[in-house]
Amino acid sequence: MFEELQLRTQKQKVAWIGLGIMGSPMAENLIAAGYDVTGYTLEAEKLARLEARGGTAAGSVAEAVRDADVIFTMVPASPQVEAVAYGKDGILAHAREGALLIDTSSITPRTSVDLAKAAAARGIRVLDAPVSGGEAGAVEGVLSIMVGGDAEDFARARPLLDVLGTTVVLCGPHGAGQTVKAANQLIVAVNIQACAEAVIFLEKSGVDLSAALDVLGGGLAGSTVLARKKANFLGREFAPGFRVDLHHKDMGIVTDAARTVGAALPVGSVVAGLVASLRAQGDGGLDHSALLRGVERLSGSATAG
Numbered sequence: 001m002f003e004e005l006q007l008r009t010q011k012q013k014v015a016w017i018g019l020g021i022m023g024s025p026m027a028e029n030l031i032a033a034g035y036d037v038t039g040y041t042l043e044a045e046k047l048a049r050l051e052a053r054g055g056t057a058a059g060s061v062a063e064a065v066r067d068a069d070v071i072f073t074m075v076p077a078s079p080q081v082e083a084v085a086y087g088k089d090g091i092l093a094h095a096r097e098g099a100l101l102i103d104t105s106s107i108t109p110r111t112s113v114d115l116a117k118a119a120a121a122r123g124i125r126v127l128d129a130p131v132s133g134g135e136a137g138a139v140e141g142v143l144s145i146m147v148g149g150d151a152e153d154f155a156r157a158r159p160l161l162d163v164l165g166t167t168v169v170l171c172g173p174h175g176a177g178q179t180v181k182a183a184n185q186l187i188v189a190v191n192i193q194a195c196a197e198a199v200i201f202l203e204k205s206g207v208d209l210s211a212a213l214d215v216l217g218g219g220l221a222g223s224t225v226l227a228r229k230k231a232n233f234l235g236r237e238f239a240p241g242f243r244v245d246l247h248h249k250d251m252g253i254v255t256d257a258a259r260t261v262g263a264a265l266p267v268g269s270v271v272a273g274l275v276a277s278l279r280a281q282g283d284g285g286l287d288h289s290a291l292l293r294g295v296e297r298l299s300g301s302a303t304a305g
Contacts, residue, residue: 013038014027014070014160015039017061017071017084018074019043019074020041021241026143028053029163031050037054039057040057040059066095068099071102073103076246081111081115085115092122097124103130104131106181107128108253112148112178113175125156127148127149128147128149128174131143131181132146132184142166144166145167145177148172154170179257182253188247189271189288190267192289195223196294198216200301232290238283240285243286244283244284247275255269274294
């Protein structure tokens, strides 16, 4: 059975553009599943890591995508997606006709729609497929993947996406995946902020914080955010799994998209401001659970620096 899987997956050549905190483990999971993966990124050490896991390093976007059946992108924001997609050295200029481009970055819905139109003119299919689950979810292959695009392309992509995540859903046409991801980031930010406020409240009340978070996690207040970020809160460890800078970008996406469709975000707008404030205070490179530091500062705690 395993040998049959390897034979089937090795027939599809995969290009992976962007080997950061999320992209590297996702590409490595495809390699482990038997796919032939060629990667490109700006950091030489990330290319060396890919080769050590059995992948192939490319010297440019054009080289990576030239012979690929499926192309993944995982880069920080819309400008980076446009940079690797367009131009004389970009994906659209060098991918073969019939290739499938799957963008797993978190970008604006409009960028995804425009990319799909431009790619179609060159005979390249596109899915927007942003993910949720953070670095741990990427490493474990248990991401939630929200997809926008055509059902036929989704069916073609499904075997690869199933390697990367456990919840893989077609949410609608091009741009729908990014719209759902924007909603996801709204929920996550508000949830982290609420957890951070609860942590400071509990600590200042003299409660055993670890015990309190255990019992809260077992009740209606429990959430994936609380489970994933509990150790960050307890240990004040904010090594980035998902940086504040990126969540700041995502809150800009959701507030702008909500304004476009006429949806009010009364709580979301406040949390977007708190994320922006945290970034302005120099914490943009920390994990988004560092929203706790913002609450500490507002509460007069010295530990936030």
